[in-house]
Amino acid sequence: MNTSTDRNFEREVWRAVRPYNVGILSLYDVGVYGIWNPGIWQCPSQSIKDFYRRHVxxxxxxxxxxxGYLPAHCIPGATQRSSHEAPSLTLLDYSPSSLKWSARRLRSYQPALLHHNLFLPxxxxxxxxxxICLNYVLHCLPGSFEQKQVVIGNLKAVLTPGGILFGSTILGQASASGWRARRMLDLFxxxxxxxxxxDTEAGLRRTLSTHFAHVRCTVVGSVALFAASDQPLP
Ligand SMILES: C[S@@+](CC[C@H](N)C(=O)[O-])C[C@H]1O[C@@H](n2cnc3c(N)ncnc32)[C@H](O)[C@@H]1O
Structure with missing residues (x-):
């Protein structure tokens, strides 16, 4: 890539992160998990939570x-357990506000914090x-699945050999669950x-299969729930 392409790409990366300020974060849980998932993307939030619990x-x-909605809701005792019995949790985000918000919410874990752009190792x-959970992030990241592949590679590099990468992502127009979903996809x-x-399910599968021996994708409404590992999946 030349310098101006790099600059454009970095600008697109930042456009995906910029909305996550304190105002949006304070509405996010109700908006996404209470209204948008069931109402627009036609994927019950419960399906995402069950999927998370199964893989974390x-x-x-x-x-x-x-x-930090999913760890707060799906890791038992996430908001009240004492630190000595807490599993090891690391939070990563490129938005300083997201990182601060989730760190405060999940402070009983004493989480490690990484302010980091996923396109970099x-x-x-x-x-x-x-x-590693990568939930509702792939659809924010600029580029095609081929370009997003670098993110999957960067995450795989910090997994144990039998470790699992899982999460969900909203698919593009071809999988849109109705006219509201199509309008929202256009707008966003x-x-x-x-x-x-x-973005399609086939593209997602291809991208994950480049890095992992075992891949599973299930589409619910406009959302693909995925898990990938080099070990057979649970
Ligand atoms: C739609 S939110 C998903 C939040 C959470 N995972 C969930 O499922 O509720 C996307 C998050 O990814 C972060 N993000 C977007 N692009 C990123 C990048 N290139 N590197 C790291 N974080 C990024 C945003 O700042 C935001 O906090």
């Missing part, structure tokens, strides 16, 4: 953590992660908070 492990990285870790792609107009 003790040494966990929450990549693109946002408000992660800093070396002393203890690789047993699970126009303003740059989503970059998923052409």
């Amino acid at each position: 492990r003790d040494v966990h990285l929450e990549a693109g953590c946002g408000t 992660l800093p070396p870790v002393t203890r690789p992660f047993e699970s 792609n126009l303003i740059g908070s989503f970059h998923n107009a052409t």
